[in-house]
Amino acid sequence: MKRRAILLVIGVFGLLLTLPLWASPYTVSLATLFLFFAYAGQAWNIMMGFAGLLSLGHALYLGVGAYTVAALYDHFSIGPWLGLWVALALCGLLAAAMAALAFRYRVAGVYFALLTIACAEFARIGFDHFTWVGGSGGLFLKVVEPGRMDLLNLRGPPAMFYYLILLLAGAALLLSALLLRSRAGYYWQAIRESEEAAAALGVNSFRWKMLAVMISGAMTALAGMFSAFYYSNLFPEQLFHISRSIEIILGPIIGGVGTLFGPIIGAALLTALGDGATEFVAAVGWDVPGVKQLVYGIVLFAIVAFLPEGIWPALARKLKLFQ
Amino acid sequence: MPFDFSTLLNVLISGLMTGLVYGLMALGLSVIFGVARVVNFAHGEMMALAMYAAALLFSRFRVNPLLAVVPLGAAFFCFGYGLQRLVLRPFVIRPQHSQFLLLLALAVVITSTLLMVFGPDARAVNLDGLLEPVVIGELLLDQAKLYAAVVACAVAAALFAFFRLTYTGTAIRACADNWLGAQIVGLDVDRLYAIAFGIGASCVGVAGCMMILLVDVTPGSGPAYTLLAFVIVIVGGLGSMSGALVGGVLIGISEAFGGLFIAPSAKSMISFALMIIVLIFRPRGLIAEKS
Numbered sequence: 001m002k003r004r005a006i007l008l009v010i011g012v013f014g015l016l017l018t019l020p021l022w023a024s025p026y027t028v029s030l031a032t033l034f035l036f037f038a039y040a041g042q043a044w045n046i047m048m049g050f051a052g053l054l055s056l057g058h059a060l061y062l063g064v065g066a067y068t069v070a071a072l073y074d075h076f077s078i079g080p081w082l083g084l085w086v087a088l089a090l091c092g093l094l095a096a097a098m099a100a101l102a103f104r105y106r107v108a109g110v111y112f113a114l115l116t117i118a119c120a121e122f123a124r125i126g127f128d129h130f131t132w133v134g135g136s137g138g139l140f141l142k143v144v145e146p147g148r149m150d151l152l153n154l155r156g157p158p159a160m161f162y163y164l165i166l167l168l169a170g171a172a173l174l175l176s177a178l179l180l181r182s183r184a185g186y187y188w189q190a191i192r193e194s195e196e197a198a199a200a201l202g203v204n205s206f207r208w209k210m211l212a213v214m215i216s217g218a219m220t221a222l223a224g225m226f227s228a229f230y231y232s233n234l235f236p237e238q239l240f241h242i243s244r245s246i247e248i249i250l251g252p253i254i255g256g257v258g259t260l261f262g263p264i265i266g267a268a269l270l271t272a273l274g275d276g277a278t279e280f281v282a283a284v285g286w287d288v289p290g291v292k293q294l295v296y297g298i299v300l301f302a303i304v305a306f307l308p309e310g311i312w313p314a315l316a317r318k319l320k321l322f323q
Numbered sequence: 324m325p326f327d328f329s330t331l332l333n334v335l336i337s338g339l340m341t342g343l344v345y346g347l348m349a350l351g352l353s354v355i356f357g358v359a360r361v362v363n364f365a366h367g368e369m370m371a372l373a374m375y376a377a378a379l380l381f382s383r384f385r386v387n388p389l390l391a392v393v394p395l396g397a398a399f400f401c402f403g404y405g406l407q408r409l410v411l412r413p414f415v416i417r418p419q420h421s422q423f424l425l426l427l428a429l430a431v432v433i434t435s436t437l438l439m440v441f442g443p444d445a446r447a448v449n450l451d452g453l454l455e456p457v458v459i460g461e462l463l464l465d466q467a468k469l470y471a472a473v474v475a476c477a478v479a480a481a482l483f484a485f486f487r488l489t490y491t492g493t494a495i496r497a498c499a500d501n502w503l504g505a506q507i508v509g510l511d512v513d514r515l516y517a518i519a520f521g522i523g524a525s526c527v528g529v530a531g532c533m534m535i536l537l538v539d540v541t542p543g544s545g546p547a548y549t550l551l552a553f554v555i556v557i558v559g560g561l562g563s564m565s566g567a568l569v570g571g572v573l574i575g576i577s578e579a580f581g582g583l584f585i586a587p588s589a590k591s592m593i594s595f596a597l598m599i600i601v602l603i604f605r606p607r608g609l610i611a612e613k614s
Contacts, residue, residue: 048420102602105604105606107603109419110362110419110423113423114553114602115603117553118554119599121595122596125588125589125591128589129589136588242546243546288439289438289439290435290436290437290438290439290542292435293431293438294432294436296431297432297434297435298428300424300427300431301425301428305425308417
């Protein structure tokens with residue numbers, strides 16, 4: 001990476017670090033949303049972008065992660081900083097179990113993607129009937145004294161959540177960068193390009209693919225934890241729904257699958273686009289439900305059709321960040 | 324068990340009839356995948372579109388959905404044909420995920436357009452003449468379901484005949500078996516792909532007309548039908564035509580019994596469990612496609 005690129009990253013990071021000091025609460029909430037999708041998109045990108053395993057069911061880990069930490073907190077008063085380890089382990093294991101079955105029985109390509117959807121949908125309906133965590137009626141976390149900050153129990157003002165998700169997104173970027181340059185990263189890319197060739201060179205593709213799926217699943221669990229405590233309410237229909245899985249993957253796809261910065265750029269663009277669309281239709285007085293999604297759909301369509309590599313590779317070439 | 328034999332039999336037959344309509348919808352998905360190798364992630368959204376179209380024809384022009392089958396089948400054929408010809412053609416050689424992302428985008432566009440045009444409320448078609456059940460001994464057959472099942476069977480039979488007996492049908496099967504070989508012998512592969520996509524779409528158009536007689540539709544119905552169609556073709560075998568019908572019937576029956584024994588809201592859990600098991604242990608489906 002050239003100096004120019006490093007300077008750009010530091011500049012953007014500094015801007016984000018001071019954001020709650022000078023921006024309006026609304027902007028902070030938008031930025032929180034953007035960072036949330038940047039984080040979840042990076043988690044997904046490790047599976048699809050690095051190892052070439054398409055998951056369309058990441059809502060599974062989002063939901064299980066959210067429900068694990070929230071239920072431990074709600075039922076046993078176990079704080080989120082302890083609960084998150086349970087969620088990490090649980091989602092890692094869940095991902096491992098699904099992936100082990102899939103890889104052992106050679107479920108690949110479209111079939112693998114469909115398997116991930118089926119597992120997420122299965123969990124959605126299961127949680128709808130799981131009365132211990134509220135079933136379809138939802139699970140609600142206690143809200144204590146708005147404004148008071150309780151970092152131990154993750155109860156506090158929006159700025160606290162903003163910094164939390166900023167930390168997560170930054171850590172995810174660092175982890176992705178390290179992984180990509182590690183032995184695992186090179187093996188993943190070899191497997192992504194041609195699994196047979198990698199296997200012929202002695203790469204144990206089963207083991208490395210498992211690693212990618214587990215890291216990705218466990219990381220997404222933290223996104224679930226964040227979302228549970230940020231919104232303080234959990235519904236299976238929202239957390240496990242297939243549209244969550246799709247929202248998670250939109251950012252990386254628009255930004256550039258398999259790139260480090262793609263998921264972040266994509267998430268930023270989508271958040272801006274969503275907000276811009278909302279404001280635009282409100283300004284024109286054409287405030288019908290569905291307009292925002294329509295704009296989303298059309299942009300996704302255009303990007304997949306005309307910029308199949310995503311925006312980041314094209315942008316990086318234009319800005320000469322890597323030459 | 325509080326369930327006597329006649330209840331079980333009635334549930335079985337009811338599930339069978341709904342399953343045939345499911346099967347017709349899934350047949351469309353299977354043809355599209357089997358021939359054009361396109362994973363149609365907008366399948367359920369196209370289904371919702373067809374259901375809305377049938378509901379609209381009924382409420383505006385009093386067209387019986389059983390008759391709307393003809394214009395909607397034709398309209399959906401054109402839609403599918405055009406989609407493949409104009410939009411999807413360059414994607415045949417692109418990576419698979421970029422294909423179904425494009426269709427996902429189409430799905431989002433359809434759903435949001437339906438939401439904008441029709442609003443979030445459910446639409447239904449209730450035909451007065453169809454309320455009286457047909458009684459055969461202890462069997463009570465819902466008239467709407469019965470007609471829907473008959474039409475689904477007829478359309479499926481016509482398709483089987485088309486693919487077996489006509490020149491175009493045979494040519495399409497040849498493309499599906501060997502894309503390169505079909506090009507070498509001089510078949511117009513692009514056109515045949517588009518026809519296959521059109522046929523798949525028109526299955527959805529017909530199935531949508533039938534389905535609106537059985538359940539109501541909301542703009543958000545699409546994804547559930549997409550998943551349902553995938554569950555069916557995975558269980559039956561992706562790309563296999565008879566597999567889609569068998570899978571549809573199987574899922575229809577399992578849903579009916581799931582609703583009876585567990586809870587109506589949990590009925591699709593059985594389908595997803597079935598799909599996961601089949602994917603893992605018999606990834607080519609119960610009725611495997613000949614390779």
